[in-house]
Amino acid sequence: MNAMTRRAVIGTAAVSMALALSACGKAGGDSEEKRSSTKIGLLLPENKTARYEALDKPQFEKAVKDACRHCEVVYNNAASDVVKQKQQFDQLVADGVKVIAIDPVDSAKAAGWVKPAQDKGVKVVAYDRAIEGADAYVSHDNYKVGELQGEALIAALGAKAATAQIVMINGDEKDPNAALFKQGAHIALEGTVGKIAYEASGEWDPKVAGEKMSAAISSVGKGKIGAVYSANDGMAGGIVTSLENAGIKGIPVGGQDAEVAGIQRIVAGTQTFTIYKSPMDLAPKAAEFSVDLLLGVPILAQRETNGVPSSLLDPVVVDKTNIQSTVIKDGIYKAGDICTKELAAKCAELGIK
Structure with a gap:
C-alpha cells in the first residue's frame, strides 16, 4: 500500500467516524463543529501571478479529495492584501477549520497568527513560503531556484557572459522567497558575468x-545591456514589452513559474527560459501534509527548516528544448494551450504536440 493509498484509507475511516459522531450529536453548534473538522483551508496570496488560480488551487483540491474523500477545501485568495488575508485566516479559525494551508502575503506578519490559531487547535501548513512556528512547510528549494536562474542566464550568454552587464528585476521585498531567489542568483552571477549594472x-x-526595465535602459544604456534576470514570468512579460518598445531584441531574459504566457514567449524567442516548480509536486505534498495533520497521522518530512518539518522540492529549468518533456508531459498544459495560430510554426519546429 503506497503512502497516498494509506492516507486515503485512514482518511476515509477517520472522517467517516467523525461524520457518524456528528450525526449522533446534538443539533446546532456541536454537529457544526464536527462538520468543520473535515474542512481544510487554503489561502493563496495573490492573483497577479497566473499559477495560483490556474495550477496550485485545482491541484491542491484534487489531492485533498484523492487522500480524503469526505474532506472539503475552503479556498480564498488575498489579492496581495495582507489585511484581507488576516481576515480570511481568522474567519477559517472562527468557523472551526482545523488545518489551514497558507501561502502568506507577508510571512513575518503571518507568523504572528500561528500561535493564537494553534492555541485553538488549528494546525498551520506554510505553503511555498516559510512561516515561523508553522506545523509544516512545503516549498521548492528557493535558493536553488535563484541559482538555476543565474546559471541559465550565464549559459544563454555563452562567451559574452564574462563582459555582460546584467539587469536584475527581483521580486517583492516582503516575500522571503524573493530574497532566496535573489541570493541564489547573485551567487551564480557574481564573478562570472561582467557586472550587475542595475538592480531593483x-x-x-x-x-x-516594465517601468523598472525602462529605468534600467536609461541608466545602463540601450546598447549595453547583455541580459535581464526577472524573478518571475509575470514580470518578464512587462520587461519584454519595455525592451521591445526600446527596440532591444535578442538578449537573454529569464523568468520563473512556467506560466503559459512565459512558455509562449520562450516559443516566440522573446524569453529564454523559465523555472518550473511543478504544482503536480507542490500542491499534492501540501495537501498530503494538511490531511495528515487533520487526521493526526505523522507527516513524512524530509528535513526541518528553522525547526519546522519541511519538504523542499527540486525546481527545473525549462527552455525551448524541453517544453514537451516537462510542462506538457506532466499535463500542466496541452500543446493547444501554448501553440496559438501565430506560434504554430515555431511549435512544430520545437516538436511541441
Whole structure:
C-alpha cells in the first residue's frame, strides 16, 4: 500500500467516524463543529501571478479529495492584501477549520497568527513560503531556484557572459522567497558575468517591472545591456514589452513559474527560459501534509527548516528544448494551450504536440 493509498484509507475511516459522531450529536453548534473538522483551508496570496488560480488551487483540491474523500477545501485568495488575508485566516479559525494551508502575503506578519490559531487547535501548513512556528512547510528549494536562474542566464550568454552587464528585476521585498531567489542568483552571477549594472524590485507586478526595465535602459544604456534576470514570468512579460518598445531584441531574459504566457514567449524567442516548480509536486505534498495533520497521522518530512518539518522540492529549468518533456508531459498544459495560430510554426519546429 503506497503512502497516498494509506492516507486515503485512514482518511476515509477517520472522517467517516467523525461524520457518524456528528450525526449522533446534538443539533446546532456541536454537529457544526464536527462538520468543520473535515474542512481544510487554503489561502493563496495573490492573483497577479497566473499559477495560483490556474495550477496550485485545482491541484491542491484534487489531492485533498484523492487522500480524503469526505474532506472539503475552503479556498480564498488575498489579492496581495495582507489585511484581507488576516481576515480570511481568522474567519477559517472562527468557523472551526482545523488545518489551514497558507501561502502568506507577508510571512513575518503571518507568523504572528500561528500561535493564537494553534492555541485553538488549528494546525498551520506554510505553503511555498516559510512561516515561523508553522506545523509544516512545503516549498521548492528557493535558493536553488535563484541559482538555476543565474546559471541559465550565464549559459544563454555563452562567451559574452564574462563582459555582460546584467539587469536584475527581483521580486517583492516582503516575500522571503524573493530574497532566496535573489541570493541564489547573485551567487551564480557574481564573478562570472561582467557586472550587475542595475538592480531593483519589480514587486511581482508586470507594470512595475516594465517601468523598472525602462529605468534600467536609461541608466545602463540601450546598447549595453547583455541580459535581464526577472524573478518571475509575470514580470518578464512587462520587461519584454519595455525592451521591445526600446527596440532591444535578442538578449537573454529569464523568468520563473512556467506560466503559459512565459512558455509562449520562450516559443516566440522573446524569453529564454523559465523555472518550473511543478504544482503536480507542490500542491499534492501540501495537501498530503494538511490531511495528515487533520487526521493526526505523522507527516513524512524530509528535513526541518528553522525547526519546522519541511519538504523542499527540486525546481527545473525549462527552455525551448524541453517544453514537451516537462510542462506538457506532466499535463500542466496541452500543446493547444501554448501553440496559438501565430506560434504554430515555431511549435512544430520545437516538436511541441
